Amino acid sequence: MLNIHNLHASIGGNEILKGLSLQIQPGEVHAIMGPNGAGKSTLAQVLTGREDYVATEGTVEFLGQNLLELSVEDRARAGIFLAFQYPIEIPGVSNAYFMRAAVNAMRRERGEPELDAMDFVKRAKAEMKLVGMRDEFLYRSVNEGFSGGEKKRNEVLQMALLEPRLAILDETDSGLDIDAMKTVADGVNRLRSPDRAMIVITHYQRLLDYIVPDYVHVLANGRIVRSGGHELAKELEAKGYGWIEGVQAAPARRGVKPDDGKKIGVRPAGRGAVA
Amino acid sequence: MSADKLQVWADTFGRRAGALPGAHVPWLDSLRRQAFERFMSEGWPTPRQEAWHHTSLAPLAAAQFEEGSAQEGVADQVRALVAAHTGHWLVFVDGAFDASLSRLGSLPEGVTIQATSEAWGGHADTVHALYGQAQDGHSTSALNLALASDGALVSLGRGVVLEQAVHVVCAVSEPRAAHFLRHLIQAQAGSQATVIEHYIGLPDAANFRHAVTRLQLDQDARITHLKLQQESPLAWHLGEIEATQAKHSYFASHSVSLGARLARHDIATHFQDERCETLLNGLYYVDQRRHVDHHTLIGHLKPHCVSHESYRGIMADASHGVFTGRILVAEGADGTDAIQRNDSLLLSRLAKSDARPELEIYADDVKCAHGATVGQIDPDSLFYLRTRGIEEARARDILIYAFAARSVARIPDESLRRHVEGAVRRLLPGGDLLEAA
Numbered sequence: 206m207l208n209i210h211n212l213h214a215s216i217g218g219n220e221i222l223k224g225l226s227l228q229i230q231p232g233e234v235h236a237i238m239g240p241n242g243a244g245k246s247t248l249a250q251v252l253t254g255r256e257d258y259v260a261t262e263g264t265v266e267f268l269g270q271n272l273l274e275l276s277v278e279d280r281a282r283a284g285i286f287l288a289f290q291y292p293i294e295i296p297g298v299s300n301a302y303f304m305r306a307a308v309n310a311m312r313r314e315r316g317e318p319e320l321d322a323m324d325f326v327k328r329a330k331a332e333m334k335l336v337g338m339r340d341e342f343l344y345r346s347v348n349e350g351f352s353g354g355e356k357k358r359n360e361v362l363q364m365a366l367l368e369p370r371l372a373i374l375d376e377t378d379s380g381l382d383i384d385a386m387k388t389v390a391d392g393v394n395r396l397r398s399p400d401r402a403m404i405v406i407t408h409y410q411r412l413l414d415y416i417v418p419d420y421v422h423v424l425a426n427g428r429i430v431r432s433g434g435h436e437l438a439k440e441l442e443a444k445g446y447g448w449i450e451g452v453q454a455a456p457a458r459r460g461v462k463p464d465d466g467k468k469i470g471v472r473p474a475g476r477g478a479v480a
Numbered sequence: 481m482s483a484d485k486l487q488v489w490a491d492t493f494g495r496r497a498g499a500l501p502g503a504h505v506p507w508l509d510s511l512r513r514q515a516f517e518r519f520m521s522e523g524w525p526t527p528r529q530e531a532w533h534h535t536s537l538a539p540l541a542a543a544q545f546e547e548g549s550a551q552e553g554v555a556d557q558v559r560a561l562v563a564a565h566t567g568h569w570l571v572f573v574d575g576a577f578d579a580s581l582s583r584l585g586s587l588p589e590g591v592t593i594q595a596t597s598e599a600w601g602g603h604a605d606t607v608h609a610l611y612g613q614a615q616d617g618h619s620t621s622a623l624n625l626a627l628a629s630d631g632a633l634v635s636l637g638r639g640v641v642l643e644q645a646v647h648v649v650c651a652v653s654e655p656r657a658a659h660f661l662r663h664l665i666q667a668q669a670g671s672q673a674t675v676i677e678h679y680i681g682l683p684d685a686a687n688f689r690h691a692v693t694r695l696q697l698d699q700d701a702r703i704t705h706l707k708l709q710q711e712s713p714l715a716w717h718l719g720e721i722e723a724t725q726a727k728h729s730y731f732a733s734h735s736v737s738l739g740a741r742l743a744r745h746d747i748a749t750h751f752q753d754e755r756c757e758t759l760l761n762g763l764y765y766v767d768q769r770r771h772v773d774h775h776t777l778i779g780h781l782k783p784h785c786v787s788h789e790s791y792r793g794i795m796a797d798a799s800h801g802v803f804t805g806r807i808l809v810a811e812g813a814d815g816t817d818a819i820q821r822n823d824s825l826l827l828s829r830l831a832k833s834d835a836r837p838e839l840e841i842y843a844d845d846v847k848c849a850h851g852a853t854v855g856q857i858d859p860d861s862l863f864y865l866r867t868r869g870i871e872e873a874r875a876r877d878i879l880i881y882a883f884a885a886r887s888v889a890r891i892p893d894e895s896l897r898r899h900v901e902g903a904v905r906r907l908l909p910g911g912d913l914l915e916a917a
Contacts, residue, residue, distance in 0.1 A: 209879050253867050254866075256863075265658045276866075276867050277863065277866035277867055277872075278866045278867075278870060278872065278875075280867075281866065281867050281868055281869035282869045286867070287867050289864065289867075292806060293860050293863075293864040294862050295861050295864070295865075295879070295882055296882065296886055297881070297882030297883060297884075297886045297889070298878055298879075298885070302878075303865070303868070303878075304868075306868075306870050306874070306878065307865075307869050307870055308866035308870070310869035310871070311869050314869070319624070337535070346882075354684040361866065367868065367869070412858035427702075477615075
C-alpha cells in the first residue's frame, strides 16, 4: 500500500529525513517511535504534502501512485489522512460545514452523490456519540476554544467520517489524560480494518498499550534504525532510546513548534506568508 | 478646489432648492442656504485635512452628475427585497419617497414612521430638533444638509418596543444622478427598535449618493442600526451616522460596506450621560481599485460608559481599505471602558490597508484597549483544510468567508444576519459556493 524508499527531506535547507525506507501493507498498524527531533513529525508532513518540506531524494509510492507528485488535497482524496498533533483552530467556520465540505470532496472523488446537510448531520452525530462528543460541537467553530482532548477527539471524528486508506496519527496522545487517551484509542481501534493501514507516531509507548501495533519502528537521525514487534516498544520503555545503537542523546527540540494558541485565521504580514 | 467644479453644485442648488420638499418652511429654507454657503466657501475636503488623509475626493469633485434617464428594473429589485423579510418598509427611489413600493404595516401606538417630505406639515418640530446645523461635520455634511430631498423619520414614543424591524430602502434608477438623503431616528425614554438601511444600486449605475442618519437616544433607549451598502461598483457613496446617547442607553451600529468605487462612512456617537453603551461593528470588502474608509468617533464624555468597536476589512486586487478609530475620553469620564479592534485581510500584494487608532484620554480611571492586525490567509489553516481533501481555491474561499463571518456573527437578529450572510456570500470570491451548513 505504502512504499517509502530511501526518502530524504529538508526544510529550509536542513536535511531532516536521511534515507528513510518503510513498507506498509493494508490492515497493518505501524508505530513510529523515537526521540525528539528524530524526524517523526517531518515524515507525517512530507507524506501529507506540506509545501515547506522538500523531498530531495527517494520515492514514495501509495496505492500505485507517485505520492510526491500529488497536491495536498489529491493525497487526501487518494486516502491519506493526518490526525494533527496540533489541530488548527478556524474561527468562523462551523465544524459541521468544514466536515461536510471535506466528506463531499471525498465523495465526489469516488463518484458518489454528495450528502445534504441533513444526511450529513445524522451521520456525524452517530460518529460523535462513539468518540464521546456532544452535538453542540458540530455548530461550534472548528477547534476554537476546544480543550486538548476535544481537539483530538475532533481529529478522530474526522478520520471516522473521511474513511481514509492510510491514517497517520501524529502524537495523538500528547496532552491527553489517561481517560481522554482511552476514548481516543477506542475511536482509533474501531477504525482498524483489513483494508486500512495506520501509522501511529508517538514519543511514549503508553499509547501503544491501547492501540496495539503490528510493527514498531525506531526513527533516529532521519532514518529507521530498528524495527520489531510490539515488544520493541516495551523494551524502549524500559531501557530508553540511548539503548539503541546509533541513537545519540536526544538534543532538545529546536526550531518553531506549531502554534497551538489562538489564531484569527490570518498571520501578520511580512513573515513571508504568501496569499 | 477650482471654482468651476463648485459652480456645478451652485447650479444644482439653484435649480433644486426651490423645489425641495419643505422649501416653504422658513427655518429649513434658511438652514439649507446657510449650509450651502458653507460648502461653497470650504469646498470639498482634501487629503490635506487630517480626517481625509487617506481618502481623496478629487475624482468625485471632478465627476459630473445629471438627473433624468431612469433605468428599468428598480421596482422589481425593491419588491424582491421587501418580499423577503417582514417589518416596516419605507422605500426611497432617487432620493424621493415611493409610497407604492413602501409597506409600512400596522404600527403600535406612539410610533411614527414616515418620509420627512411628508412630515413638514405635522411633525416639523420633531424634524427641526433632529435635523442638524450648517456647521456640523465636514463640508460634505453641509452639502447634504443643503440638498437633502427626503429621508426616513422614525420616532418612538416613551417605552415603545417595536418588535419588527424598520427597513429603509434607498434605491436608484437614475444611473448618473446625485442624491442626498437625511434620515432621523428619535427614541424616547425606554423605547427599542431595530432600523436597517439598505443602499442598493443597479449594476452599471455611476451615481453619487450621500446619506446622513441622525439618531437621538433618550434614557434607557435601545437602538440597533444596520447599514448595508450595496451600491454598484461604479457608484460613489458618502455616509454619516451621528448619534447622541442619554443615560443608560444602548446603541449598536453595524456597517456592512460592500459596494461603491468609493465609500466613506463617518460614524459617531456621543455619550451625554452616565452608563451608556455602544457597539460599533463593521465589515467591508473592496476589490479592483475600489476604496472604502470608515472614520469613527466615540465621545466618552461622561463616566461609566462602555464602547466596543470592531471593524474587519477584506481587500482584494489593488483596492484600499481605511479605518480611523477616534476615541475621546473627556476629563471626568472615569470608569470608561473602551475596546477597539481593526483586522484586515489582504488578498493580493497590491491591496492596501491603513488603520489608525486615535485615543485622546483626559480622564484617569479608564480602560482603553486597541489593536490592529493586517494579514494574509493563514498557511496553517489552508494546509489543514487541504489535508481534508478540500481543494486549495475552495479552502481559500472558506477562510475568507470565515474572516467575514466573525463580524456578521455580531448581528443579533437571525433573519437579519442571514440576509447579510447572503449579501456577503454573493460578493466574496467563490462565496456562492458556500452555503450554510
